[in-house]
Amino acid sequence: MGVVRSTILTGVAGVSTIAAYLASRNPVVTPLASDDPVWKSKVYKRQNPSRNPATQDICTKRLPISMIKPELLKKDGDLVQEFCRGVWGGLGYAIQRxxxxxxxxxxDTAHQLWTLEQLRSSNYEKGTQITDHFEVLEKTLTSIIVRAGDTPRKQGLRPSDGLFVISATVDKVHDEVELSVKSVFFSSEGKIAGKKGNMPRWVEELHQWYSRILNETGSWRLLK
Known part of the structure; x- marks a missing residue:
């Protein structure tokens, strides 16, 4: 019995240590700032035409530039593309994939990205569909915006809709790279009253932990 108790306590301590690490290295901020660029973006305005209330957060991670593969810093756009490959082709997305x-x-979904090889080599250009649940709507030199919430085979408005903004930028002042996974979930169908999204609080908390995991494991792809 003592061995079982020790094993359980060791497991709990391990989980607690991992959770503490994720929380400290991948902090989540919610709600987004009122002047966050996503609110003024053409993508958000198009996907949420009624401006329905949204569940919203951003998970951010900062790494010293010295830890990043130097070849990813030579050409604008390579850093965020590789980070996106890490998010979808990494350990954090394995179970859902x-x-x-x-x-x-x-x-019907053969044209989409499914295998690890595909997810880790795609350029994630606009129109790329991922595991029948995500679609790239916009790609810039620092961010890739992905539609979520339902199958990309349903192109119209949806009761469950949303955006992931996967970003990677270089902070030359602090010699750091900032990685972030921003989430905005809403119903794009009809008009919904109120100011808060309809995601239950416990689901929202689970999602925030999932964002931390995706951000953390996605960052591994960038390391030397």
Whole structure:
């Protein structure tokens, strides 16, 4: 019994240590600032025409430039592209990828990204569809905006909709790279009253931990 108790306590301590690390190295801020660029973006205005209330947050991670593969810093756009590859092709997305593959991969979705090789080599250009649940709507030199919430085969307004903004920028003043996963989830269908998104609080908290995991494991792709 003592061995079992020790094993359980060791496991709990390990989980607590990982959670503490993720929280400290990948802090989440919610809600987004009222002047956040996403609110004025053409993508958001198009996807949420009624400006329905949104569940919103941003998870940020900062790394010293000295830890980043130097070849990713030579050409603008390479850093965020590689970070995006890390997010979708990394350990953090593995379980969801397997679940979606089991449920939705088939002839109708053969053009989408499914395998680790595809996810880790794609350039994530506009129109790229990921595991029948995400679609790239915009790509810039510092960010890739991905639509979420439902299958990309449903192109119209949806009761469950949203955006991921995956970003990577270089802070030359502090010699750091800033990585972020910004989330805005809403219903784009109809008009909804209120100021808060309709995601239950416990689901919102789980999502924030998931964002931390995606940000953390995505960053591994950039390290020397």
């Amino acid at each position: 397997k679940y979606l593959e089991h449920k939705y991969r088939g002839p």
